[in-house]
Each structure stands twice: as C-alpha cells, then as structure tokens.
Amino acid sequence: MNTRTVVISPAPTANGDLHLGHIAGPFLAADVHTRYARAQGREVLLGTGFQDTSTFVVTTAHHRGVTPAELVATSAAQIEASLAALGIGVDGYTGDDDRFTKWVVDFVGRLHSAGKLELRTMKFPYSERTGEFLLDGFAAGGCPECLAESCAGLCESCGALVAAGELLGVRSTLDPEDPVVLREADVLVLPVERYREQLRAHFAANAAGMRPHMAQAMAQMLSRPLPDFPVTYPISWGIKVPFPEVAGQVVNPNAEPMAWSMHCTALAAEQRGVAAGTEDALWLAGAGSEIVYFLGFDNIYPFAIAGPAMLLAFDGQYDLPTRYLTNEFYELDHRKFSTSRGHVVWSRELAAEVPRDLIRFHLAATSPEHQRTSFSRDALARVTGTRLVEPWNRVADKVNRWIGLGPLAVSERSRRGAARMAERFAASYELAGFSLNRAAETITDQLARLDRREVTGADAGDFCFEVDRLLRAAAPILVDLAAAVLGEDAGAAPADVDSFTPAALPRLRPAEAGR
Structure with a gap:
C-alpha cells in the first residue's frame, strides 16, 4: 500500500515569467489535489521548479538581447513569485545548483556504466556559418508525424519525439536566414524500443491513470517500434557529460525528467521533514510512493515514455509513475498565449488586480x-x-x-x-x-x-x-x-x-x- 503521494508538475523553462496558461494547466490542478489530500490526513509532497538547461533559454535571451544567465536569474525569481501569487503551495522548488547538476550526471552515469546507453551516429541540423548543431529550440520546422510546427526535439501538438534530422523545412530559430544543412554526429542514446513491451504492460495496467487524449497518443506511440532516444547532444548549452566517446557534449534537456523528478521529490521531502536519505530514496521499488504527474499534453514523451524507459533500464530498482493528469492548451481570447507578440496575461499582474x-x-x-x-x-x-x-x-x-x-x-x-x-x-x-x-x-x-x-x-x-x-x-x-x-x-x-x-x-x- 502506498504511504505517500508524490505530486510533480514539470518545471517550466526559465525563459520568462508564468502566464495564466501555465497556471490553468498543471500548477493549479496539482495544488488543489494536494490541499484536498492533506485535508484528508494524507502525506503528500508537491514539487516543481524551473529548468535552465533548455535551449529555449538561449534563443529567448538572444531575441531579448540579454545573456542566458541574466534571463535565468530573472525568470527563476519571477516563476517562484508567480506561483506564490496564485497560492500554489510548492514544497520542493528546484533550480540550477551544483547538487542538481551532480545528480543528473550521476543518474546518467550509472546508465552509462551499466552499458544501457549506446553510441549512435545520427543526423542533426547544422549551421555551417556558426559551426554549431541546431537542436531542440535552436531549430524549427514541421513535425514529421503530424506536420504541425515543431522544434527539433518534441512536438507540442501530437506529443511525439521529433528526430532533429527529420524535421520538415528545417530553419534556424536564432537566424532564419542562415542556411541549414544536415550533418552526422555520434551521440549516446537509450534504445527505448528495448523497453516498449514493458511500457505497454505498465500503461495497460494503469490505464485509469491517464486522460483519453494521452491514452490514445500513448497507445499509438507504443504500437510500433520506438526510435532511439538521444541522451546526449553535440551542443554547448546544458549539463556537461564526462564520457570520453562524446567529449564536450551535454545531457539532452528532455533526458533530464526522471533525475529532475527525483531531485524535486527529495527537496519536497526535506521541506516537509520527511526522511529520504538520497535523491532517489522515495522512488526506489517498495518505498511506498505513488508518483503522480500533472502536466501539459506536450510533455508526455519525456515523462511517460523516455523517462520511464530510463527507470526500466535500472532493472527493477525503481517504481514507475502510475498517474498522468494531462491538460491541453489554455488560450487568451481564443489565440495562443504569445510573449513575443504581447498577447499574454501575466499571473502576478492579474493577482495584483483581482x-x-x-x-x-x-x-x-x-x-x-x-x-x-x-x-x-x-x-x-x-x-x-x-x-x-x-x-x-x-x-x-x-x-x-x-x-x-x-x-x-x-x-x-x-x-x-x-x-x-x-x-x-x-x-x-x-x-x-x-x-x-x-x-x-x-x-x-x-x-x-x-x-x-x-x-x-x-x-x-x-x-x-x-x-x-x-x-x-x-x-x-x-x-x-x-x-x-x-x-x-x-x-x-x-x-x-x-x-x-x-x-x-x-x-x-x-x-x-x-x-
């Protein structure tokens, strides 16, 4: 029987403040359930934070004319203040400290040492002018799965993994006029296909833990072979890995979710006086934790496929998350929130008026x-x-x-x-x-x-x-x-x-x- 519920809302990227679209999705829902469950006398830990390793930090800083470090510092404070302004009672709030960085390297390092990661040659968008690979938020184009506008990582429309080299009509987001070519690079991947049947069995047993849209998308993704998931990227922004075969590379920010979630849980436990011991203590098999995510639909691949596959790669050491409460997009006057176009309502500003x-x-x-x-x-x-x-x-x-x-x-x-x-x-x-x-x-x-x-x-x-x-x-x-x-x-x-x-x-x- 579970002794506690671990509630997690995935960390927003530290490239700006939280608008109402963020709050209306996962954050308010996570807070409401946590408050209710505690009123019933249950033990609940609620965690979130911010992520500064996403390349969207770099692209946003570029367009605003500030350094990434300046943007992160400002955004981190704004995100925390906005959560408080709307009464979102977070226990563990993650950041970009050395403790987190060390834990991510340790988590990925254990997979590497156990031979669970494999070296693959993959094609990525590349700028010959700058001599840099364009991954994640650095490149945009059409999703090869649903054809909607996407980045070179995940599709926020269909939730699928987007192989950077398969992006349709690829262009640089830093400089749309910069010609983009495809170039090969060796990266470390997790062969997710190896764990597909276990993932199918897990989600079939926990089908009640998903809303219909996610259940449909998961069934479709898991009905066919899963592509290799890149764990390292040949770019400079992110957490550096110490593996000689991919020297100079960083952890793919979409490969951080399980390590981040464990770190988030440990911080929440410490805040509420729950004895944990290690970053992953409450995630260990038999620890008695029910892991629950409140998240946007666009986050299901890293948190429900790639992340759990990483946990399975530890051969039974960890329990898998059982519930995913997804949400769709919240719009402003029936158009998507857009900071760049000024089409936005900031959470803190509204809370100061209403x-x-x-x-x-x-x-x-x-x-x-x-x-x-x-x-x-x-x-x-x-x-x-x-x-x-x-x-x-x-x-x-x-x-x-x-x-x-x-x-x-x-x-x-x-x-x-x-x-x-x-x-x-x-x-x-x-x-x-x-x-x-x-x-x-x-x-x-x-x-x-x-x-x-x-x-x-x-x-x-x-x-x-x-x-x-x-x-x-x-x-x-x-x-x-x-x-x-x-x-x-x-x-x-x-x-x-x-x-x-x-x-x-x-x-x-x-x-x-x-x-």
Whole structure:
C-alpha cells in the first residue's frame, strides 16, 4: 500500500515569467489535489521548479538581447513569485545548483556504466556559418508525424519525439536566414524500443491513470517500434557529460525528467521533514510512493515514455509513475498565449488586480482538461460575478444575521445533505476522477442551492452548517476565503454535530471587466 503521494508538475523553462496558461494547466490542478489530500490526513509532497538547461533559454535571451544567465536569474525569481501569487503551495522548488547538476550526471552515469546507453551516429541540423548543431529550440520546422510546427526535439501538438534530422523545412530559430544543412554526429542514446513491451504492460495496467487524449497518443506511440532516444547532444548549452566517446557534449534537456523528478521529490521531502536519505530514496521499488504527474499534453514523451524507459533500464530498482493528469492548451481570447507578440496575461499582474480566489475559481471552471479553452477579462468578471461573488455575498449576508445567536440546532437531514455535498467534491478531487471543471461546477451548484433558500429561525442552524461545510469543501480552490473564515481549521470537520455556531463571513470583491 502506498504511504505517500508524490505530486510533480514539470518545471517550466526559465525563459520568462508564468502566464495564466501555465497556471490553468498543471500548477493549479496539482495544488488543489494536494490541499484536498492533506485535508484528508494524507502525506503528500508537491514539487516543481524551473529548468535552465533548455535551449529555449538561449534563443529567448538572444531575441531579448540579454545573456542566458541574466534571463535565468530573472525568470527563476519571477516563476517562484508567480506561483506564490496564485497560492500554489510548492514544497520542493528546484533550480540550477551544483547538487542538481551532480545528480543528473550521476543518474546518467550509472546508465552509462551499466552499458544501457549506446553510441549512435545520427543526423542533426547544422549551421555551417556558426559551426554549431541546431537542436531542440535552436531549430524549427514541421513535425514529421503530424506536420504541425515543431522544434527539433518534441512536438507540442501530437506529443511525439521529433528526430532533429527529420524535421520538415528545417530553419534556424536564432537566424532564419542562415542556411541549414544536415550533418552526422555520434551521440549516446537509450534504445527505448528495448523497453516498449514493458511500457505497454505498465500503461495497460494503469490505464485509469491517464486522460483519453494521452491514452490514445500513448497507445499509438507504443504500437510500433520506438526510435532511439538521444541522451546526449553535440551542443554547448546544458549539463556537461564526462564520457570520453562524446567529449564536450551535454545531457539532452528532455533526458533530464526522471533525475529532475527525483531531485524535486527529495527537496519536497526535506521541506516537509520527511526522511529520504538520497535523491532517489522515495522512488526506489517498495518505498511506498505513488508518483503522480500533472502536466501539459506536450510533455508526455519525456515523462511517460523516455523517462520511464530510463527507470526500466535500472532493472527493477525503481517504481514507475502510475498517474498522468494531462491538460491541453489554455488560450487568451481564443489565440495562443504569445510573449513575443504581447498577447499574454501575466499571473502576478492579474493577482495584483483581482482577488486570487476569483482567479483560481475561474481557471478551475475553464481549465483545459480535455480540449483547448480560453481566457478573457470580460469572461473572468462575468463568470466569477454570476457564479461566485454575487451568490456568495448573498449567502454570507444570510449567515451573518445569525452571528452571536448560536449554538444553533443542526438536523439529521442537514447532516446527510452536507455528507452528500462532500462526496460530490471528493469525486472531483480524488485522482481517479480528478476534475477542476467539476469542482468549480459543484461550488456553483451548491452556492446556487443555498442562495435560493429562505432562512428562518427553525432552519438557521442547518443553513449555517451547510455553508460552513461548503466552504471547507471548496477550500482547495478558494484558499483565501477559507483561511479568513476557518484559519488553520480549514480541513475536514466532524459531520455528526447536533449544533453549530456560525462565524462571520466576509463578502467577496468582484473583478473588473475589460481591463
């Protein structure tokens, strides 16, 4: 039986701040589940951080006219501040320190020493003008699998691995006018095909741990031979490897996820006072950890195929992740967020203008769980106003009439109703059926029900009791409202009470539209 849940949201690239698209996807979902599970008395570790080894750091710095180091330093601080601004309670926040770098080299080094990595000659885009290979974010073109625009690494549209040498209409992202040719280089690869049947068996046994889009994509990818996965790249940006046959090369940033996840878990454990010992202690077979990812669909290859294949290469030393809660893209006014075009809403800036409970509720209501969804300021004001702010304020006014008149009697009927309400929320918060959309809908439905009720002295206790239980159930989303009313007692509460003394409820401030 699992003794703890390890919740991980893959690290965003340190090439800018977090916009609402980032928060609406994996981060809010991971935070909400973690808050709920802890309220049930479970042990949960939540980790994320930032990644500075991605070549997108270099390309972004180039276009902004700053050094990569300057961009990383600024972005790392912005990412951490934005998570805090939206109430994302991270335990382990990774960075670019020596401890992480050493662990990645050690992790890959053990695979190398065991003979699990093999030398392959592969073709890569190459700039003869600069004398550099163009990999990952350095090159763009068409995905050979789905034909959508992609980079020379992973396709964010179909989730497939993109062999750099097979990119269609390849061009340099640093200089689109620079002619690109293909050149061979020897790199170390993991022969992922060797582990395909084990991966198929694992994901078949854990099919309930994936949403439909990911399950479909995984079935398709695992139905045919898997290409060799490059673990090293012949470029200079990244974590240097000490292997003489690929001297001067670095770890492919998409080969870091399992080592990064273990490091992330170790930091989270240390923060919460959980004894771990080594970076990978909580990932060892039999350690009692359920590994759960909340991630964008575009991250499934490194975290669900290449990464687990690396774990399998350790011959049973590690347990594999069992759940992947994916999300699709969250757009702004039905167009993709774009920092370069100024088409973006920054998380911290919005949180400085709008109560973050309203932001969290709206992002939950519009979270892109199964298809692309969109954000607008007008919709934020309208949806939160009609579904949350206005009904809550009316309900709060009804409760506040009874302040100082308790304890008030609570009936068996009301206790049963509160229990059913808690069950509906639990169905949305538990991993087996996790859905921010349904959790937000349940808040809306229950508020509307309470808003319609006429409260008299005979049922004032029932009404105030059910409002309290609604707020407790909504606490993983409405963090500030719950904290203001319930304080440290925001978790689950006894249901078998005969009386209830209401506390004063604050009113919510509405969001402004059209800004």
